[in-house]
Amino acid sequence: MVEQNISKAIDLLSGIIKGKRNVVELAFEALLSEGHLLIEDVPGLGKTTLALGLARVLNLSFGRIQCTSDLMPADVVGVSIFNPATREFEFKRGPVFNNVVLVDEINRAMPKTQSALLEAMEEKQVTVDRGTMRLPFPFFVIATQNPLEQTGTFPLPESQLDRFAVKTSMGYPDVSFEKEILLKDNIKEEIERLPAVLTIDDIRKAVEEVKKVYLSEKMADYILSIAWKTRRSKIFRYGLSVRGVLILSKVAKARAYLKGRDFVIPEDVLETVLFVVPHRLVPSYKYEDMNKQEVVKSLVEEVEPPV
Incomplete structure (x- = not known):
C-alpha cells in the first residue's frame, strides 16, 4: 500500500512538473534515504513548485527561507525573545522547524548563515541558548542554488555540499511541455488542489523499508x-x-x-x-x-x- 501511494505521489507531481519525472524521483530518493536535495539552476524553472508540491502530497508542514546577503542565523533557526508578562525568554521557532524546508538561493547567503543549517541537516536538531531541540520527522531540505556566474552568489563550502544527498538541475522543459504550461497558467491552483496521499507514518515505514x-x-x-x-x-x-x-x-x-x-x-x-x-x-x-x-x-x- 505504501509503495502504491508513493508511486501515486510521484505521478501527481510529475503531472504538474512537466517532463521532469526523474527530478521528482530523485527528490523522493533523497527523502527516503533521509538525505537532502540541492537543485542548481537559473530562477524560474519550477524549483519552488517542486518543494510546494512535495509538501502537499506528503501532507507535511512547509517552511521557506529566502536567502539574501543580510540573512542571519537567527532568521533560520529562531530567536529567544523576552516576554515582559512572564519575565522569561521565549523561543520563537524559525522556518527550519518544518518537515519540508525550501532554502531558496542558498548561495546568496553568507557562509555564517549557511553554517546554521549544518547541524540541522546532519543531526536533525538545532542548538540554541545552550539547549538542543529535535527537528520534526521527516526533516527534508530542498535548497536551490543559482549558477556562480550570477551576481551576488557565494560558493558553498565542501562541508555544506556534502550534506546534500543528491544534487541535480531542473533544466528547461521541452517545447511541448512549456506550451502546455503557458496555456494553463494555473500551476499554483493545481498545487493547492493536490490531494495528500501519504501520512507521516507511511513515510516512516517507507524509510525503514529502504534501510x-x-x-x-x-x-x-x-x-x-x-x-x-x-x-x-x-x-x-x-x-x-x-x-x-x-x-x-x-x-x-x-x-x-x-x-x-x-x-x-x-x-x-x-x-x-x-x-x-x-x-x-x-x-x-x-x-x-x-x-x-x-x-x-x-x-x-x-x-x-x-x-
Whole structure:
C-alpha cells in the first residue's frame, strides 16, 4: 500500500512538473534515504513548485527561507525573545522547524548563515541558548542554488555540499511541455488542489523499508571500486569520502525500493551515481574548470559491474 501511494505521489507531481519525472524521483530518493536535495539552476524553472508540491502530497508542514546577503542565523533557526508578562525568554521557532524546508538561493547567503543549517541537516536538531531541540520527522531540505556566474552568489563550502544527498538541475522543459504550461497558467491552483496521499507514518515505514533493502557484498565492492577510482584519480584533490560512499548506497537502495525491488542491482547505482558523487569531489587546481559529471561518468565506465 505504501509503495502504491508513493508511486501515486510521484505521478501527481510529475503531472504538474512537466517532463521532469526523474527530478521528482530523485527528490523522493533523497527523502527516503533521509538525505537532502540541492537543485542548481537559473530562477524560474519550477524549483519552488517542486518543494510546494512535495509538501502537499506528503501532507507535511512547509517552511521557506529566502536567502539574501543580510540573512542571519537567527532568521533560520529562531530567536529567544523576552516576554515582559512572564519575565522569561521565549523561543520563537524559525522556518527550519518544518518537515519540508525550501532554502531558496542558498548561495546568496553568507557562509555564517549557511553554517546554521549544518547541524540541522546532519543531526536533525538545532542548538540554541545552550539547549538542543529535535527537528520534526521527516526533516527534508530542498535548497536551490543559482549558477556562480550570477551576481551576488557565494560558493558553498565542501562541508555544506556534502550534506546534500543528491544534487541535480531542473533544466528547461521541452517545447511541448512549456506550451502546455503557458496555456494553463494555473500551476499554483493545481498545487493547492493536490490531494495528500501519504501520512507521516507511511513515510516512516517507507524509510525503514529502504534501510532493509539488501546490498550484496558484490554490490558493496562495486560501490567501493567507484569510490577508489575517484580517490586515485589525478584529476581530484579529494575523492569520494566515506560519508559519500554511505550516501550512494542509501540512495541506490531508495532507487531499488521505488522500482519495487528489495535488493540493489548495478543499474540502481548507475542511475544515481551522477547525482550523488560529483558535487562531493574537489578537483585539482589545473582541472578546476572541468565538468565533474563527465569525469565521474568516464571513471564509472572503467569499473566492471557485477553480474
